[in-house]
Amino acid sequence: MNKEAEKDPGKYIIIKGARVHNLKNVDVAIPKNKLVVITGMSGSGKSSLAFDTLYAEGQRRYVESLSSYARQFMGRMNKPDVDYIKGIAPAIAIEQKVITSNPRSTVGTSTEIYDYLKLLFSRIGRTISPVSGKEVKKDTVTDVVNYISSLPEGTSVTILCPLHAHNHRSLKEELAVLLQKGFTRVIIDGLLSKIEDLLDDVSTGNVKSGDDVQVKIVIDRVSVASDEETLSRIADSAQTAFFEGRGDCFVEENQIVHVFCDRFELDGIRFEEPTPNFFSFNNPFGACKRCEGYGKVIGIDEDLVIPDKSKSVYDGAIAPWRGEKMGEWLNKLVKSALKFDFPIHRAYNQLSNEQRKLLWQGNTYFSGLDEFFKELETQTYKIQYRVMLSRYRGKTTCPECMGSRLRQDASYVKIDDSSITDIVLMPLDKASEFFTDLKLDPTRQKIAKRLLMEIDNRIKFLNDVGLGYLTLNRLSNTLSGGESQRINLATSLGSSLVGSIYVLDEPSIGLHPRDTHRLIRVLRSLRDVGNTVLVVEHEEEIMQAADHIIDIGPEAGTHGGNLVFTGTYQEILHDEASLTGKYLSGRQSIAIPGQRRKWSDFIEIKGARENNLKSVDVKFPLNVLSVVSGVSGSGKTSLVKRILQPALQKAIGNYSGEQTGSYDSIGGDYG
Incomplete structure (x- = not known):
């Protein structure tokens, strides 16, 4: 038996005779609770050892430990081709791939931060009326008691509530019912009267009755005192007033009336009381009714209507207004532009937001693009108009929720003047500053303490792996493989699992060297908690x-699959058998070419604005190897995969229907 097999399974994971794929009877001992790097040439068998042997067996044993009922819901893994593995723990694989195509999944939902945000806003969020800007509150019996207790001792107060008449009862019948309930006095049109006297007056016609009569029930009259008996009496009276007044209670002292309401309303608007589902775009209750929580709807796509934004309106920027017949719409705009000072010779991408809005909505002098497409929709019984409309339809930002995916009144709930939509649109590094600087009163701080701790920790982990540029609203299916892996890594840290094996596939891919030390800190944190x-x-x-x-x-391949070296970094530098060690020590290196290939042809993108790109103009040289570099989140993937690739496919007539990122124009020598 070799020395690897003799090691303690309590301190090492011992693999004997691994033969998966190109592995050649590999025996290796992996120290537990350590940060272990498996390296080697591409195709040498690293993933076969890490994922197809160690992870596969760890996952298989974990699944086998579950009940037969639970196992039917989990994927079964075949036993790897290995003699035995000792000392193995449950294994978690974090691979370099986007694990979801769900259009509802975001960075916030996949890291569970959004779930904590929903709880936070439902518990300590304050609903602000869009009319007056005042906080919407729901009064309670305690509020009434506290208000009356705050008045000078001995002050005489009257507790009242409005009389809500029933449709089938007359005023006389209502007063009779009140008398039966034990009430003795009411105020009619400002005059205090006994109910018994009023019954006689109503019968003889001395008191008017009708819908315009204002009646208040006198619940109690009390002098302010601090003793327990008085406070209990006030509380009982307030409770009765809320019940009889259908949520309204009046407190009158010195002819000043203070109004209390136990309904969640203000400025004539009844608001929804915040609950977690109120902030969930995955729940019909909280989702925008127009887009159903997707944030986008099928509508007229601005990028299809105005494909080249470097052109002016006069030069034909508006694609559907080209040609003799549809050009009449353009002619109306051109002829009347001077009347409202519209710059028809200015490039579309240089127009202000107000000018663009005017072009789409029109005015009294000309009909805008919105009116143009409405006109086409009235004529869809003609096939040519149906075809024309289909050319300009695409996924556009929902006009009702403006892409937030939530019902509009969810944005009325604020924490420190920020709504949940404001927070999910912040870059994570800014969101971290927001929660660090957040100041709450002692009561709300106590309620939110655990939630804030979970949110802070998860955002900190995401920042630590170099993802501070992402927003919580970023769709998961738009992330690169490296970003997705680092999000899963941060989520694993947040879950606080211990005693497990984490297997990661090149987490440094896509990470700028500037951020590598932050990734190392996260990997060590994962190790230090006992993994x-x-x-x-x-x-x-x-x-x-x-x-x-x-x-x-x-x-690689058939020439690989052997254990070349196992040990520390310092030891591999001096190992003669390790090709990796030779390059790390500088004994071997890759020579830099002395000459570069010259180029003249290129593809040019102007005004690239996808995600965080800021109107970038760039040329891609042809027939040479080009590298697009930059720190993580600088816009490399947005430029190449979201703009260059689909725009080029569309330009050469090989368009697959993939939505193209925002840009002004594409040109060059690609024909």
Whole structure:
């Protein structure tokens, strides 16, 4: 038996005779609760050892430990081709791929931060009326008692409530019912009267009756005192007033009436009381009714209507207004533009927001684009108009919720003047500052303490792995593989699991060297709470930070699959058999070419504005190898995958229907 097999399974994960894919009877001992890097040439067998052997067996054993009922809901994994594995724990794989295509999944929902935000806003959020800007409150019996107790002792107060007449009862019948309930006095049109006297007066016609008569029931008259008996009496009276007044209670002292209401309303508007579902775009109660929580609707796509935004209206920027017949709409605008000072010779991308709004909505002098498409929709019985409309339809931002995906009144609920929509649209580094600087009163701080701790920790983990540029509203299916992996890594840290094996696939991919040390800090945090962290990696800085390195090779495919080296970073630098060690130590290196290929042809993108790109103009040289570089989140993927690729496909007539990012024009030598 070799020395690897003799090691303690309590301190090591011992793999004997691994033969998965191109692995050649590999025996290796992996130290537990350490940061371990598995490296080697591409195709040498790193993933076969880490994912297809170690993770597969750890997951298989965990699933086998569950009941047969639970196992039917989980994917079964085949036993890897290995003699045995000792000392293994439940394994979690965090791979380099986007794990969801769900259009409702966002960074906030996948990290569970949004779930905590919903709870936070439903518990300590304050609803602000859009009319007056005042806080909407729901009064309680305690509020009435506190108000009356705050008055000078001995002050005489009257507790009242309005009389809500029933449709089938006359005033006389209402007064008779009140008398039966034990009430003795009412105020009619400002005059205090006994109910018994009023019954006689109503019968003889001395008191008018009708819908315009204002009647208040006198619930109680009391002098302010601080003794327990008086406070209990006030509370009982307030409770009765809310019940009889259908939520309204009046307190009158010195002819000044203070109004209390136990309904959640203000300025004539009844508001919804915040609940977690009120802020959920995945729930019909909280989702925008127009887009059903997707944030986008099928409508007229501005990018299709105005494909080249570097052109002016006069030069034909508006695609559907080209041609003799539809050009009449353009002619009306051109002829009347001077009357309202519209710059028809200015490029569309240089128009102000007000000018663009005018072009779409029109005015008294000309009909805008919205009116134009409404006119087309009235003539869809003609096939040419149906075809024309289909050319300009696409997914556009929902005009009702403006992409927030929530019902409009959800934005009325604020914490420190910010709504939940404001927070999910903040970059994560800004959101972290918001919660760090958040000041709450002692009561709300006590309520929110645990929620704020969970939110702060998860946002901190995301910032630590270099994702501070993302927003919580960013769709999961628009993330790169590296971003998705680091989000899963941060989520794992937030879950506080211990005693597990985490297997990661090159987490440094897509990460700028500036942020590598932050990733290392997160990996060490995962290790320090009691987990074994296995990283398939080529990044030198992560190897230097590793507790242990395993080198698989020496080459790829059938020439790989052997255990070349196992030990520390310092030891691999001096190992003669390890190709990785030779490059790390500088004994071998890749020569930089002395000459570069010259280029003249190019593809040019102007005004790229997708995600965080700020009207970028760029040329891509043809027939050469080009690299698009920059820090994580700088816009590399947005430029190449969201703009260049689909725009080029559309330009050469090979458009797949994929939505293209925002840009002004594409040109160059791609024909």
